Amino acid sequence: MRALCWHGKQDIRCDTVPDPKIEHPRDAIIKVTACAICGSDLHLYDGFMPGMESGDIMGHEFMGVVEEVGPENTVLKKGDRIVVPFTIICGECDQCRRGNFSVCERSNRNKSLADKVFGHATAGLFGYTHLTGGYAGGQAEYVRVPFADKTHVKIPDGVTDEQVLFLGDIFPTGWQAAVQCDIQPTDTVAIWGCGPVGQFAIRSAVLLGAKQVIAIDTVPERLAMARAGGATTIDFMAESVVERLNELTGGKGPEKCIDAVGMEAHATATLDSLYDRAKQAVMLETDRPHVLREMMYVCRPAGTLSIPGVYGGLLDKVPFGMAMNKGLTFRMGQTHVNRWTDDLLRRIQQGQIDPSFVITHTVGLEQGPEMYKTFRDKKDNCIKVVLKP
Amino acid sequence: MAKRRNTRPDALAQGLGWFSIGIGLVEMLAPHALARGLNLRGNERLLASYGVREVATGIGILASRDPEPWIWGRVAGDALDIGTLATGLDGHDDRREGAGIALAAVLGVTVLDVLCASSLRARRRARAVPPDYSRRSGLPRPPEAMRGAARDFEVPADMRTPEPLRPWVPAA
Known part of the structure; x- marks a missing residue:
């Protein structure tokens, strides 16, 4: 065969x-x-x-x-x-x-x-x-x-x-990503990555009744498809993700954040991703966890981070103290x-x-x-x- | 080296990348012989530095997923080469002929560089107009009408927000 x-x-x-x-x-x-x-x-x-x-x-x-x-x-x-x-x-x-x-x-x-x-x-x-x-x-x-x-x-x-x-795979993966956010009718759900899993997470969040769904990417056609599914979009190469998310949530941050990117975050968009890419090149790090860092930073205290994006090994400079003090809940897994x-x-x-x-x-x-x-x-x-x- | 789709502009870019490395190595390793042949004696260090530039550009072209800026870099380098070779046409030395042949060759390569960079730019601009995915919602009605359509779904107990993190409603 x-x-x-x-x-x-x-x-x-x-x-x-x-x-x-x-x-x-x-x-x-x-x-x-x-x-x-x-x-x-x-x-x-x-x-x-x-x-x-x-x-x-x-x-x-x-x-x-x-x-x-x-x-x-x-x-x-x-x-x-x-x-x-x-x-x-x-x-x-x-x-x-x-x-x-x-x-x-x-x-x-x-x-x-x-x-x-x-x-x-x-x-x-x-x-x-x-x-x-x-x-x-x-x-x-x-x-x-x-x-x-x-x-x-x-x-x-x-x-x-x-x-x-x-x-x-991708439909239940996007669905589980939204389900494990335990979406409430008052929630803003921010979704990093508008690839196939991100697209299903957007529609799942809408169907499960999120007040607002915000999708983050930079590829025009993916952003267009995200808008078709009911998301407000942020192009991370054209605007500040943190500033826009705070604007869209009255300065409080999204209650629920979904990482539909995983280990291969865009390598040249931010300084920390460049740092990760350099460490990857000399085998001092396996993953580029920019999205995780950004989610921890911008998520509303006592919020939930849902991680369907795949990670493979060792992650550097993850601000766990910030996550602990904000009382964030992490849900992840295949x-x-x-x-x-x-x-x-x-x-x-x-x-x-x-x-x-x-x-x-x-x-x-x-x-x-x-x-x-x-x-x-x-x-x-x-x-x-x-x-x- | 990064792999790209093997389209015509990509293939041409790849060829120019290897050419850049080849010519760069010659300039770095044999600047004296080159300077003699091109009637550019006294410019050996300049030729060697051009070699470094060529090799770096070649590696950039072959290693990058988007070779377009590197090819435009080659075009800029071609302008420098042409200016330098033109000085070899001065005087009545017999070696003027070598400089003239080299100048013609560089002009030819410059045409290829410009063609390649223009093709890559045209392709990038064509892609900059996204296809119309505005009808690809996957939902039978507009998203606003579908908001909450799956509220009949009961979130399993192990995936609910922990009780201490739920909105606190004081007892009446």
Whole structure:
């Protein structure tokens, strides 16, 4: 089969690789009908996440049709149409029973390695380093889905692939980012980053009833899409984020702040980002946490910081004293996808939201390597790439 | 080196980047021979400094995601080169011919530099007009009409704002 494989920093190739096989009785093999390039794939592409090996198949946002199931998988059958959440879940461990699916205790098959790095292992993820299990990803013609009897969302007829594909990651990620803000009708929610997750966070905050949603970015088309979703926008290259946020909130700051940027904050926009970039270059720091610093500074005391943006390792000059004295609440983590998918699928079916609005490019798998560059460089007005194997 | 889309202006920029490094190394490593050949004796240090400039510009072009400012830098450098080479045309030395050939070559490269920089600028300006995403709301009605449409959703207990941080309402 064909698959997009990682071969090193900024080196993704469309290779021919062996077809996946059932390895465990709960597995399923699916034929991928649509997959997407996610912003967090770019952290692998740019070499910021450790634990990748040459030949690893990329991709954790995909859906398809069940081709084969293991003998103990009585939930799925050949021909079922499913979206696959990027977090692999057993559905039986203590964390899964609590709904903390992204920290499933059993699905990371490289648990001992992850225990050493993280203290305790988190869930296995598709196509996302050997620290999270080293599972083959979904930017391929076929995928093996471990624990497939739990790791799936069944898709009924009547909705298109484009409407439901993002239930596997970015829609629930934006939704969880807003949900964990516990939005009140009097709240201003400020969202850093108008990439795909930021776009879904904007719409989620609007649907959940925030009084005001403010989105921060500098890419014109992303700001335009944010405005379409109901946000007031700030171009961080043209105006002071802190001054504008204070203006828009009567000098008090936003009650809720969402970081939909993560470790690769714009490297040349601010002095602290330049400092981070220089330290990154000599391997003294792994991440550029400008957004975190700015959120801590501008957030209203007793406010909440929600962090769906991915961070990878060690962060420098984070003003934790400021956060402590302001009594800020931090909520973060990979998304507990299955916790939200039934509700979000219902909202899509009811027409409350159509997630396909975010798709700007649809191409074949063989064009994937080129689209990684286009997406990373924000060229050709690219916001979200869907690949059709 | 930063990777870019391999479009024609990018490919030309990349070629000019390598050319810049090549010519810069020659100027840095053999300024005396160059000065003799171009009828610029006494200007060896100047030629070596031009070499440093060329190498730095070349690295800038190849390493940057946006080579346009570096290519305009090359155009400015070309002007310096032309001015310097023109001084080699003075007098009746037989080596005037070398300076003349070099001047013609630099004029040719200058045309390429200007073409490349102009193409990159035109592409940047074309991109500066964002596409119309104003209809891409993903919502069935205007956002203001959809505000709070999902208030039926109950935030799970473990994701609610901690009780001590909720707005305090004193007992009546």
